[in-house]
Amino acid sequence: MTTHAPAPDIGLVVAGHGRHYIVETPEGRRIPCHPRGKKSEAVVGDRVHWRATHEGARGAAADDVDEGVIEKIEPRRNLLYRQDEWKTKSFAANLDQLLVWVAVEPVFSESQLTRALIAAESVGLEACVCLNKTDLPQTDAQRERLAPYRAMGYTVLEGSLSQDIEAWRATLAPRLAGRASLVLGPSGTGKSTLVNALVPDARAQVGEISQALNSGRHTTTTTQWYWLDVGEGFDRAALIDSPGFQEFGLRQLEPAQIAQLMPDLREHAGGCRFYNCSHRHEPGCAVLAAVERGEISASRSRIYAALYEELSQTRW
Ligand SMILES: Nc1nc2c(ncn2[C@@H]2O[C@H](COP(=O)(O)OP(=O)(O)O)[C@@H](O)[C@H]2O)c(=O)[nH]1
Ligand SMILES: [Mg+2]
Ligand SMILES: [Zn+2]
Incomplete structure (x- = not known):
């Protein structure tokens, strides 16, 4: 003893x-x-x-x-989470990268995309945008909606899991190697298809885990960690699949922080006349001037204003 x-x-x-x-x-x-x-x-x-x-x-x-x-x-390197009016919901901790996974269909919400990117920026997490289902006819229009994101410096990848899984695999391989990547996106965009394509025993793992957690369902109702490489230790490539969500609240942030977390706005925000410019109506606002010149897209400007408004509302 x-x-x-x-x-x-x-x-x-x-x-x-x-x-x-x-x-x-x-x-x-x-x-x-x-x-x-x-x-x-x-x-x-x-x-x-x-x-x-x-x-x-x-x-x-x-x-x-x-x-x-x-x-x-153990202390976390980072924690990606969202905060709605009433609750805080963690996605995952100790990540190397966020893959915002959208598709040509269902048509993605640019507001949700922006919110996910802002959440990642706010915790210093690298993010890239993946457009799936490029076999569908509306591809050009959706690719066009992502053009501003490419221009502001995000990596935007695309492909079709149903037409060419190998091409997607090759596109993603260098980004996934040796890192823990969280896949986040609306349901119906092909996230499970991706996991099943990249993780050979994914279905078995889902079954095993849902049994152990007594969740009794095989759909993605919980966040789950999959190894992409065989071997031992925790520093191998991993893919983290996360259930869909309705709302991506950013209540953890102050309205005045938002522009600094949006690369296209941040680029101009230093040129405003007032140091505390909210970039919505102030004279001498360099951000609004950039919107006028078309250097910041109208939709990003609208999303920013709506988010600023939302975060300015009194909290209880
Ligand atoms: N046309 C098309 N359909 C796809 C593609 N990838 C996945 N799907 C289909 O989209 C639907 C939703 O896929 P799923 O992986 O369940 O999406 P999840 O909800 O994000 O996990 C399924 O019917 C898939 O077969 C693609 O590249 N093109
Ligand atoms: Mg799924
Ligand atoms: Zn301004």
Whole structure:
């Protein structure tokens, strides 16, 4: 009998649903875990310290362990989240990149696209935009809507998963290598198709995880971490699939921060007459002048004004 409990093991949260989590060990074993306290603060991508639940299993060969407790969450490199009026919803932690995944159909909301990009900018996360379903006839029009994003410096990739999976794979390969990439986008755009194309045993993993989390559904109702490379350790290429959402609130931000998080506005914001210009109606506003000249798209300008308005409303 030892006087000290063995040190907790390190693990990676690969899925979570309510108070149920799946923690993966560096050797690749997946352990259902619960948080120690009342709160479920861990999110997918968190590195955690966990312990086997049963006394008898402590210090036992890891193979014997069938359940654990999350003791502590390691400090995060970043956390991507949205904040609506009433709740904060985390997407994932410790990411290297965001892929905003949209499609020619259903037609994407530029406001949602902008919000996702702003959220990424606000936590210093690199983002790129992916347009899927370029086999469909409305491709030119949707590509055109993304032109301003290319111009302001975002990488915009495109392809068709149904027509040429190999081309998509080749386009994405250099961006995905060795990094943890979160795929975020509306439902119906091909995210599951992408995961199934890139992750050979994705379907099996989804089944296994939904069973372990008792969610009982095979659709993407939870965020899930998939390895793209085989091997051990947590620094391999990974794809994180996330369920769709209705609203992308940015209540965590102040209205005055927004322009600095929009590259096309940021480029001009330094030239305004007033240092605290809100870029909506002030005289001598360099942003509005750029809108006039067509250097900032009318839709981006509208999205900015609406967002500024929304974030200026009194919070309760
Ligand atoms: N035309 C077309 N359909 C696609 C493409 N990629 C996926 N789909 C279809 O779009 C639908 C939604 O795909 P799914 O992967 O479930 O989207 P998710 O909701 O984002 O996970 C399915 O019927 C797919 O077969 C594509 O490149 N072109
Ligand atoms: Mg899906
Ligand atoms: Zn201004």
